[in-house]
Amino acid sequence: MNIFNQTGQYFALLLKVFSKPERHSLYIRQTFNEIENLGIKSVGIVAVISIFMGGIMTLQVAYNMVNPLLPRTIIGLGNRDSLILEFSSTIMGLIMAGKIGSNITSEIGSMKVTEQIDSLEIMGVNSASYLILPKIIAVVLMFPLLYILSVFFGIIGGLIVGPAVGAVTITDYINGIQSSFNPYYVTFSLMKCLVFGFLISSISAFFGYTVEGGAFDVGTASTRAVVNTNIQILVWDLILTQLLL
Amino acid sequence: MIEIKNIYKSFENKDVLKNISKVFNQGETNLIIGRSGSGKTVLLKSIVGLHEIDKGQILYDNRDFTSMGQKLRKQLRQEMGMVFQGGALFDSLTVEENVRFPLDMFSELTSLEKQKQVDFCLDRVNITDANKLYPSEISGGMQKRVAIARSIVLNPKYLFCDEPNSGLDPETSMVIDELIHSITVDLQITTIINTHDMNSVMEIGDNILFISDGEMCWEGNRKEILYSENQKLQEFVFANKQYQRIRDDKINR
Numbered sequence: 398m399n400i401f402n403q404t405g406q407y408f409a410l411l412l413k414v415f416s417k418p419e420r421h422s423l424y425i426r427q428t429f430n431e432i433e434n435l436g437i438k439s440v441g442i443v444a445v446i447s448i449f450m451g452g453i454m455t456l457q458v459a460y461n462m463v464n465p466l467l468p469r470t471i472i473g474l475g476n477r478d479s480l481i482l483e484f485s486s487t488i489m490g491l492i493m494a495g496k497i498g499s500n501i502t503s504e505i506g507s508m509k510v511t512e513q514i515d516s517l518e519i520m521g522v523n524s525a526s527y528l529i530l531p532k533i534i535a536v537v538l539m540f541p542l543l544y545i546l547s548v549f550f551g552i553i554g555g556l557i558v559g560p561a562v563g564a565v566t567i568t569d570y571i572n573g574i575q576s577s578f579n580p581y582y583v584t585f586s587l588m589k590c591l592v593f594g595f596l597i598s599s600i601s602a603f604f605g606y607t608v609e610g611g612a613f614d615v616g617t618a619s620t621r622a623v624v625n626t627n628i629q630i631l632v633w634d635l636i637l638t639q640l641l642l
Numbered sequence: 643m644i645e646i647k648n649i650y651k652s653f654e655n656k657d658v659l660k661n662i663s664k665v666f667n668q669g670e671t672n673l674i675i676g677r678s679g680s681g682k683t684v685l686l687k688s689i690v691g692l693h694e695i696d697k698g699q700i701l702y703d704n705r706d707f708t709s710m711g712q713k714l715r716k717q718l719r720q721e722m723g724m725v726f727q728g729g730a731l732f733d734s735l736t737v738e739e740n741v742r743f744p745l746d747m748f749s750e751l752t753s754l755e756k757q758k759q760v761d762f763c764l765d766r767v768n769i770t771d772a773n774k775l776y777p778s779e780i781s782g783g784m785q786k787r788v789a790i791a792r793s794i795v796l797n798p799k800y801l802f803c804d805e806p807n808s809g810l811d812p813e814t815s816m817v818i819d820e821l822i823h824s825i826t827v828d829l830q831i832t833t834i835i836n837t838h839d840m841n842s843v844m845e846i847g848d849n850i851l852f853i854s855d856g857e858m859c860w861e862g863n864r865k866e867i868l869y870s871e872n873q874k875l876q877e878f879v880f881a882n883k884q885y886q887r888i889r890d891d892k893i894n895r
Contacts, residue, residue: 420747507733515692516730519802520744521719 407603413525414533414599427531435497435532435598436539440546446492447485447547451554454479459564472565473573476555477548478582485547486586487634490593493540494626498601501532502622505605506615514606529602533595540594541587548583585641592637593630600626643668644689644800644832649698651681651688651856658684659695662851662858669830670848671823675837677878681856682836683727686804689834690722691715702800720748723793725803725822729785731777731792737764738773741792748796763791767821783814787821794825801826801833807842815839819846840882843867852878 418424458475505528508514517524552574559565565573604622608614644666651659658681666672674682687693689700691707700707702718710718731740741763745756764773767787772780780788786806793801803822807815823846826833837843843850847864852875860872867879868889880886 423746511728512726512730513732515687516724516726516732518692519690519719519722519724520747521716521722522747523716 406607407600410525410529410603410606411599413523414529414602416523416526418526418530419522424527424531427527428534431531431535432539435500435535436543439493439496439539439543442492442496443489443543443547444550446489447480447550448554448557450484450488450547451476451480451551451556452558453554454484454551455555455559455570456562456564459559469565469569470573470576472559473555473570474576475573476559477552477574477578480548480551481582481586485544485551486589486593487630489544489547490540490590490597490630490634491627493543493593494597494601494630495623497536498597498623498626499619501598501601502605502608502619503615505529505602506608506618507612509606509608510611510615525606529599529606532602533598536598537591537594540597541590544586544590585637588641589634589637592633596629596633597626600629643703644834645699645701645704646689647699647701649685649688649700650696651684651693652696657856659688659856662698662853662856664851664858664861666832666834667849668832669827670833671826671846672832672834672849672851673837673843673847674834674851674853675843675847675878676853676859678838680853682838682853683804684856685853686802686834686836690724690802691719720796721799723796723798723801725786725789725793725801725806727805727808729777729782729789731785731788733777736774736776737769737780737788740777740788741795744792744796759795760791763795764788766794766825767791768817783810783818786810786814786818790818790821790825794829797829799831801831803833803835805836805838807837807839812841815841816845822846840879840885843879844885854878 454476455472458472462469462471505514508528514524514528517527556567556570559570560567601622604618604625605615608618645664646666647663649659649662650657662685674685676682684693688695695708698708702721705718707715707718732743735743738760741760742756745751745759749756751759764770767790769784769787769791772784772788777785777788790806801822806818806822810818819842822833822835825831835842835846844864844867847867850862850864850867851858852860852872854874860870860875862870867875868885870876880889
């Protein structure tokens, strides 16, 4: 019963979030702030994780290639397709649910327990829309860009690590990442990123907005937000892969 | 003027407010007093619409708030200002941006006019050199004063204060009380303050409602409060022996 109640509350909140803003200019300014806070400030962590992810993936593919008849270019190709199809979208989505999601939940949750949201309501501001809509727009816009950066850094990671440990030559790796490229994989993953961006921002905001109590409850809400977002990302990954690939 | 009629409010079958009626006058500091947990905050939040009441009527200058739709309520809320217990300033904005926020959201003033209004309000609450500081960088008393400045920046007709003195030292509490009282009189607004601070009651209590266990127990003003025969009120007021002595002195004279 609780899950139905919560789902109902989530959609009721979304209805409030997507109602007409009071002052467009303030919402636009807020959206740019969120793009910087949630998007631009995530570039560093995306780059670091992606470089390691690409490097490790390259090593894994290389060590599992026991058949000498297979061309070494497969290492680059395998790394590229894994990054494009799954790692830079889904795995990055799971990581961003932790980074961006917990940030959103704790920020909105703290505002709730310190009566800042009540304060907005008293002023006649639609607090749900003012606080959540810019975050959703920012994350949905930025997540595909972070995905592209992740693929880029992942490939660079493979290019650094593979030749450095002697798993693949630079030429083989570069030939690999250029061969049998299917552009639809990118389109498919970009579509996933839009969905994941929406899930991360809206679910996290929901848990923050509905928190009751104090600092301990904000912490609990953050954890619940990350867990629920991760589950939803995996469920929607499965659904979208089945529908679009 | 705000009038509440026969208000009832319950949470999960627990009655928190029971049949409360009262008229809060314009240009006066109206106080809701009572022990912690007596239902003061619930009453205040019900009056401003943060809690939906189960039964009763709330009238803002004869406009029925309870039967209003969301759109009309939002319009009416632009005539309200509220100072929350913890100040409720926006952490991510500076003092000046906090005060300016309602103007940015709702007024059609030019940037220069907004700045003048912000400066006027900050000056009114005696905040001079903290414009660019963040709420975490100023004291609790200053936060309350900034919250008051923000609540009056749109020239509200109604001002609500939830425990404005909580966590403040006696001297700062007195400054805040005097500030709220002078703003109320100068701007002729209807002010409702929630408090359990007897000093505030004796300083600025023009019109007082005492509630106990969610029920209306007594109403009057600061001159009458010491001489009331109401048992529950006496227990509340004379918990501080100082007021017992003040009453005894006055009676003996």
